Amino acid sequence: MLIDCPFCGPRDSHEFQFLRVLAPAGADEFNEVYGRVNRLDVSVELWQHRHGCQAWLVVERNPSTAQVLSVALLRGDRP
């Protein structure tokens, strides 16, 4: 799986570390941690380019095909 890092370009997923699924906007503290949106087609996830530029990313992925749909910096996405 390739993740297109906004700083480093497309890199192998080995370089990234997954944190968790991003809670939908407006979730309370509990759902921020434990709430799970479990959709087959789109999963919005938090990844860090841990073995690269360290950037925190919001990655939209199709979990049934492992296709990466979009990559954005977490920085631009404030709840």
Place this chain on the structure above:
Amino acid sequence: MTLRQGSRLGERRLQFQFDGQPLTAQAGDTIASALLANGISLVARSIKYHRPRGILAADQSEPNALVTVGVDAAAIANVSASSTLLHDGMIVRSQSGWPTLGFDLAAMFGSMRGVLSAGFYYKTFMWPSWRFYEPMIRRLAGLGPAPTASDAPIVEREHIETGIAIAGGGAAGLIAALSAARTGARVVLIERDSTCGGELDFETASIDGKPAREWIDDTMAELLQRGVRILTDTTLVGESQQRLLAVHRPARRDSQTMYRIHARACIRATGAVEQPIAFINNDAPGVMLAGAAELYLARYGVHVGKNVVLFGNHDRLYATAKRLLDGGVNVQAVVDTRAYVRPLHIEELRARGVECMQHHAVRSSHGRRRVHAVTVVSLDDAHRSQRISCDTLLVSGGWVATGTHGAVTLDHLHWSRACGAAAGAWPLQEVLNQASGVGIEAARVCGYDGTAVSTMASGDPAPGVQAFVVSPATPTEQKLQFVDLQNDVTVADLRQAIDEGFVDIEHIKRYTTLGVGTDQGATASALGAAIALKLLGKPNELAKPSRRRLPLHPISLAALSGPRIGTAFAPIRRTPLHDWHVANGAVMESMGLWMRPRYYRSNGSDASSAGIAEAARARQSGGFMDASTLGKIEVHGRDAAAFLDSVCLMRASLLRDGRSKYTVILREDGMVIADGLIMRLANDRFITTVSSDHADHLAAHFQYWRDRRWSDRRILMTDVTEAWAAIAVAGLHSRKKLSTLLGRPFVEALGTLAHMSFFEAQHRGQELRILRASYAGELGYELHCRPDAAVSLCELLIDAGLKPYGIEALDVLRTEKGYLGGSEMNGQTTPYDLGLSAQLHANERCIGSALLNRAAFNEPERQALIGIRAADGRSRFLAGAQIVATDRRTRSAGHVTSAVFSPALSQWVGLALIDRSVVSSGVSLLAMDPLRQLQTAIVTTAAAHFDPTGERMKST
């Protein structure tokens, strides 16, 4: 011995050994072809019944002929003789025959077939537990032993980016590659043999008027000239998320390459696997797949037998019989299960003296170590049977496309198609037409276009297979009809599984071990699925073999890890004082990636006695330790204080310059992830120090929250762990000693420095930051200096009479004080659990504090940290022991997190997480440690065992 003639053979003679017997072979031979050429047919014993087994196949589908190659501890077991090239001097041994292959004691299991049925192990070895029997059973039934030493082959890894990856270089793969390459697309072709061509090698075929071999050579030449990369001797082992994995095994075993191929499109031209038919004693040496016999003849000039009977259900048998006759092999009979066969096929063979029988089947073979006859039965009348003498029975029950026999296909992940026989195409002309079309489709995916290469081909006609999977037999005889030769699964086992209620082939597979071997059921899964359907009374068209799993072929773990092993996988981090420690007799120990001094040899012969001696000395006369591994994160910027307020359980904004404060850091769910100090260097500059193993993790945590909530604020964050060495000096006289050795500018500052304060000054022209704090609970100072100043500072401390102590002593000192370590902050403990409620009141709006209000964290049974000692004041207990109440010994009430012998208190002291309700009930407690055979009555105390008020640390 005269030289054999075969398309893969060279003229050089090779020497090798099989079970100690010196034998000769020719360059190009596989282990199997060399054994067959030497007339050896018994090569293995079966896994369960230890029945004699021979060579069934000529490629990776071989279920029987697994051998061990090499002699020493690094000998490789379970090598497939049928797909491994022989090299000069190779030492080959058979497996699972004991004491010898020819005389196998365990073959008496053969007479226990009725007992060792499916599920036998699960049902029988239940008492007292399976673990009790497992070693014995593994010794008797198992494949070869795992090597105990590494032969450290060089495993290289190559990433290939390409347009189209094609697996399989037979007729289909070659034409697909040619079609695609002519459009200009980039192509990589993977072929498991040493050259391309596949079955064209021995089929009587011609393409575009050329003999097959000439067409193969011309096509390969054009492909190479067009820049196609052809990887021969390379096996496809996996297909996963947009990449293919393939392993290259060169002729010599001293190096291999793992390719990861990223392609826009993949084509699977992996062909089809010939299937056997189940009949009585179908596992005897001398029973072989018909295609394998042809291949051994054409490629290696080997006659697999002198008198051959063919048995099958399709027309290819007759072409095979003719080619064997032409090659000098005597064919006795062709037994065809079909009622009608075109006379054309039969006439020529009959003229050459071959008996041809239709609507007949081989009922059983005779002969234990080698077939010497077969019984053929009429399918019209089961009472009409005849015996035919022969030394080899060639069987062919049709073919199963590799795609459908379960290769994991991920068509949805990227563009991937099967072509040729793998897609069910047959005969040659259809294969070529279909595959060249697929080649063009793949090229289009990569943005190229062109027309499919068209060819005129003639070869063997479509075989006209009519399903026939199992010969007639009584239920008792079904115990001798083998379906999976590698796992000794018989038709009777399948029947039993069905009788016991298993219906789905995936369940039957797991219950009977059908197709779970190293061959992944290449010759067993499809056959087993078809027989199961027959037993269930369902039509054969539904036969769906069980799924295969990656890797598709056995590969060594070394091939998977590649060069990334040892320090190339986990690099070693050394502090600036590393060499100094080693030179001063330290025993170094890895903690995470860091190497740290555990203890110094001059203080004791083992870690525990040296640690106690070092800790005792530190309390009496002082000492110092290397704290450079301490994680240090510098947070800088106008909003740094506010940011730290939000991620740390303290108020950094209330901290004055030059002061520091203890803090814990919570995960979002409220658990403590780390503790440390925050030092305020300036109004907008802080350093957060955390225990060594948390630095990386904490930096990521901080970066996450900065990006998540504070991205529009001015905060910079840098991990400065390696920019600062740190030496912790502890002891009653540490102030005096530091004043003496550091000299003038420091004397006054040290004199007035309050607990948890620090200052910065220049020492010998270099920055030195001195923080008054101690993890040892003594009057103590942390000296933070630049890495290259660390050694000279250390020497100064030695000159002042201070001695170093290691982490073993540190553990003693901090446990005496009840300070938290990694086993207390284990990711499952809250600030309440760890006695840090006061911290929580200081900052209730920190990340993680919101979820601390959950009811479960305040239940009376919740475990909390507490000090423990032995009830008798003497006995030993160790970290990891379970704690139980004496009135309820079967329930764990907690566990010991840290335990040390305290030199200051002359007894064992420890910390434990224990159920609060159990502690408050006052019941007596036991530390149970059955693994180390310790059982200690304990009492609870305050966590701080030594100097609970901290007088020593705060003394002026």
